[in-house]
Amino acid sequence: MKKNLNEIRKNLPVTGDTVSAIMRQPVVLPPDFQVNEAIERIRQVGLPDANMNHCYVVGEDYTLLGMVSLRALLVTRGGVHLKEVMAHPFVTLQPEDDQELAAQLMQEYDLLELPVVDGDNCLTGVVTADDAMAVLQEEATEDMERMAAMMPSEKPYLESSVVRMFGSRIPWLLLLMLSAAFTGGIIAHFEDALAAQVALTAFIPMLMDTGGNCGSQSSVTVIRGLSLGEVAFSDWFRVLWKETRVSTLCALVLAVVNFLRLLLMTGVGSAVALTVSLTLAVTVVLSDLVGGLLPILAKRLGFDPAVMASPLITTVVDALSLIVYFRLASCLLGI
Amino acid sequence: MKKNLNEIRKNLPVTGDTVSAIMRQPVVLPPDFQVNEAIERIRQVGLPDANMNHCYVVGEDYTLLGMVSLRALLVTRGGVHLKEVMAHPFVTLQPEDDQELAAQLMQEYDLLELPVVDGDNCLTGVVTADDAMAVLQEEATEDMERMAAMMPSEKPYLESSVVRMFGSRIPWLLLLMLSAAFTGGIIAHFEDALAAQVALTAFIPMLMDTGGNCGSQSSVTVIRGLSLGEVAFSDWFRVLWKETRVSTLCALVLAVVNFLRLLLMTGVGSAVALTVSLTLAVTVVLSDLVGGLLPILAKRLGFDPAVMASPLITTVVDALSLIVYFRLASCLLGI
Numbered sequence: 224m225k226k227n228l229n230e231i232r233k234n235l236p237v238t239g240d241t242v243s244a245i246m247r248q249p250v251v252l253p254p255d256f257q258v259n260e261a262i263e264r265i266r267q268v269g270l271p272d273a274n275m276n277h278c279y280v281v282g283e284d285y286t287l288l289g290m291v292s293l294r295a296l297l298v299t300r301g302g303v304h305l306k307e308v309m310a311h312p313f314v315t316l317q318p319e320d321d322q323e324l325a326a327q328l329m330q331e332y333d334l335l336e337l338p339v340v341d342g343d344n345c346l347t348g349v350v351t352a353d354d355a356m357a358v359l360q361e362e363a364t365e366d367m368e369r370m371a372a373m374m375p376s377e378k379p380y381l382e383s384s385v386v387r388m389f390g391s392r393i394p395w396l397l398l399l400m401l402s403a404a405f406t407g408g409i410i411a412h413f414e415d416a417l418a419a420q421v422a423l424t425a426f427i428p429m430l431m432d433t434g435g436n437c438g439s440q441s442s443v444t445v446i447r448g449l450s451l452g453e454v455a456f457s458d459w460f461r462v463l464w465k466e467t468r469v470s471t472l473c474a475l476v477l478a479v480v481n482f483l484r485l486l487l488m489t490g491v492g493s494a495v496a497l498t499v500s501l502t503l504a505v506t507v508v509l510s511d512l513v514g515g516l517l518p519i520l521a522k523r524l525g526f527d528p529a530v531m532a533s534p535l536i537t538t539v540v541d542a543l544s545l546i547v548y549f550r551l552a553s554c555l556l557g558i
Numbered sequence: 559m560k561k562n563l564n565e566i567r568k569n570l571p572v573t574g575d576t577v578s579a580i581m582r583q584p585v586v587l588p589p590d591f592q593v594n595e596a597i598e599r600i601r602q603v604g605l606p607d608a609n610m611n612h613c614y615v616v617g618e619d620y621t622l623l624g625m626v627s628l629r630a631l632l633v634t635r636g637g638v639h640l641k642e643v644m645a646h647p648f649v650t651l652q653p654e655d656d657q658e659l660a661a662q663l664m665q666e667y668d669l670l671e672l673p674v675v676d677g678d679n680c681l682t683g684v685v686t687a688d689d690a691m692a693v694l695q696e697e698a699t700e701d702m703e704r705m706a707a708m709m710p711s712e713k714p715y716l717e718s719s720v721v722r723m724f725g726s727r728i729p730w731l732l733l734l735m736l737s738a739a740f741t742g743g744i745i746a747h748f749e750d751a752l753a754a755q756v757a758l759t760a761f762i763p764m765l766m767d768t769g770g771n772c773g774s775q776s777s778v779t780v781i782r783g784l785s786l787g788e789v790a791f792s793d794w795f796r797v798l799w800k801e802t803r804v805s806t807l808c809a810l811v812l813a814v815v816n817f818l819r820l821l822l823m824t825g826v827g828s829a830v831a832l833t834v835s836l837t838l839a840v841t842v843v844l845s846d847l848v849g850g851l852l853p854i855l856a857k858r859l860g861f862d863p864a865v866m867a868s869p870l871i872t873t874v875v876d877a878l879s880l881i882v883y884f885r886l887a888s889c890l891l892g893i
Contacts, residue, residue: 262632262633265629265632265633266632266633270629273627273629273668274668274669274670276611276628276629292608293611293628293629293632294600294605294608294611294628296632297597297600297601297628297631297632298597298600298601298604326691329688329691330688330691330692330695333608333609333688334609334688335609335670335686335687335688351670352670352687352688352691353664353665353668353669353670353687355691356661356664356665356687356690356691356694357665359691359694359695359698360665360694360698360786363694363695363698363702364782364786366702367698367701367702367705367778367781367782368778368779368782370702370705370706370778371705371774371775371777371778371779372771372774372775373775373778373779379783379786379788380779380780380782380783380788380789380797380800381783381788381789381793381796381800385800385803385804385807386807388779388800388804389804389807389808392772392775392804392808393807393808393811393812395771396768396771396772396775396808396812396842397811397812397815399767399768399771400764400767400768400812400815400816400838401815401819403763403764403767403768404764404819406763406764406767407760407761407763407764408760410759410760410762410763411757411760414756414757414759414760417756417759418753418756421749421752421753421756422746422749424745424749424752424759424762425742425743425745425746425749426742427745427759427762427763428738428741428742428745428762428766428876428880429735429738429739429741429742431763431766431767432734432735432738432741432766432872432873432876433731433734433735433738435770435872436707436730436731436734437727437731439706439707440706440707440708440727440730440731442706443702443703443705443706443708444703444706444708444715444723445715446702447699447702447703447715448714448715448716451695451699451714453714453715453716454715454716458716461716462715462716465715465716465720465723468720469720469723469724469727472720472721472724472728473724473727473728473731476728476732477728477731477732477735480732480735480736481735484736484739503735507731537767537770538767541763541767545763
């Protein structure tokens with residue numbers, strides 16, 4: 224099923240690199256040229272790029288009329304006019320479109336080159352698949368870096384300088400370290416309760432890690448969906464509903480396994496086991512929902528959704544799970 | 559700088575999908591054909607795929623001799639023999655090569671199609687850039703899913719069933735939850751120390767989160783480097799050296815900021831502030847090294863490096879940081 228072009232354009236991730244930076248100049252010919260004249264012209268001027276396999280038919284002021292593949296030139300009789308043999312380009316780019324759109328459209332429509340036209344439908348260039356492939360790789364790398372709380376780097380790992388790598392990592396580490404102070408504050412707030420039941424402390428890492436893992440599972444899934452144009456802001460309710468069901472299933476299994484493990488393999492009482500397992504279940508559902516919805520919200524607000532991934536969500540989820548933990552503990556354990 | 563083909567082949571990530579699954583059948587012609595005979599043949603049989611822009615010259619038993627671009631057919635005089643105009647394919651694939659290799663080689667050499675030959679240099683098919691692009695996207699998605707502790711899914715997010723998504727998430731969640739019991743065991747082991755200094759508990763989330771963030775930064779960077787063929791097992795010492803320097807810089811900045819924050823903005827004494835900050839510094843360096851080296855080791859052992867990413871590393875790093883924390887606390891605080 225082909226998607227609507229406007230829909231793809233709308234769902235596109237916001238990044239700075241536009242199509243105009245990677246477009247190349249094609250061979251352009253008038254519509255009244257005959258096929259043998261076109262071939263003669265190509266012999267004279269050459270084709271600008273080994274990966275360009277069309278020439279472009281333009282009218283006055285470079286208005287794009289059509290494109291003719293080398294294959295069509297090859298198999299058509301010499302006397303035929305280009306306007307009779309040209310294909311009408313049903314997918315075009317604009318110079319200010321995101322480079323990722325070029326790659327998405329090529330994949331969507333199985334094309335290896337796309338013409339770029341301005342607002343008046345004048346041909347300004349052509350994007351070829353080799354450049355689009357490079358864009359796909361770069362964008363995927365950048366998304367992964369953002370998901371792991373780094374500023375995107377330009378260079379391959381072994382060629383990046385230590386100072387540059389430090390610079391791309393330290394801002395997020397600092398921010399997340401300071402925001403974790405908030406989590407610490409929650410624990411400090413419940414210090415008396417913890418002093419009464421030191422055993423509760425031992426489960427904090429498990430609760431926080433599981434919450435973090437659930438949050439990164441749903442956030443990475445949704446972020447990738449946004450990047451590939453499979454998920455849009457308007458799908459937020461479908462994401463909410465899907466994550467609710469998936470996380471409920473996960474929560475049930477994890478809570479039951481955890482409850483049984485605590486009862487059978489450790490010395491904690493059933494009240495503590497119940498407190499920990501209930502907290503786990505609530506944490507799993509909350510983390511999944513936060514992880515699934517924050518990237519969509521970020522996209523809507525014009526931020527890069529990948530920035531919302533695991534580390535930032537972990538901080539939110541840590542705080543939530545601790546609050547749930549201590550509230551449940553005070554209800555169930557009376558501390 | 560072009561890389562060596564064997565080097566690229568060797569560094570390639572291990573996945574199950576081979577080139578043979580995506581190759582197409584090209585037009586093949588004998589070397590003694592003239593250009594006008596070739597064009598006539600193409601007119602008769604057509605070209606098999608809109609994205610294939612070469613025909614292939616083969617000898618006996620389909621031995622690959624060369625490839626002729628449509629462009630070359632177009633601009634060459636009709637009487638010239640194909641053997642005089644064909645290019646010798648300097649990059650070829652084998653049917654059992656990984657699909658990702660096809661995409662990497664196309665990018666490396668700026669090609670939009672690559673011939674596939676068997677061990678006897680017989681042509682078995684051709685891979686085109688549109689298929690290679692799809693492979694790149696799928697592989698990047700799979701890597702991201704594995705990094706976020708999920709089994710790779712085949713379908714777009716909104717089309718995946720709830721049960722299937724549950725199935726791809728729950729195994730890792732269970733495994734990681736149970737392994738976090740180990741971390742809990744460490745805390746339980748030091749319960750008496752914690753009871754004496756409950757304030758120490760409040761810093762556990764910050765220490766664990768920062769360690770986890772550092773580990774995911776270095777692991778994601780290295781995993782992506784491995785995927786793109788930029789990093790190989792033989793680079794392990796360079797990775798070790800680079801991560802040591804980057805993490806030492808990060809550790810210094812984080813520890814100093816944290817020490818000052820604890821002294822100036824909280825009520826903890828300087829001994830506790832020192833204990834927490836030293837633990838932080840050691841955790842940052844350890845996490846970075848574990849994150850950078852585990853994926854390389856996994857690759858060497860034939861596992862997918864992406865599986866080694868953040869969540870698994872988090873569990874290791876949690877345990878390490880807690881042990882360091884309690885050891886330092888017992889030295890510096892005498893508990």
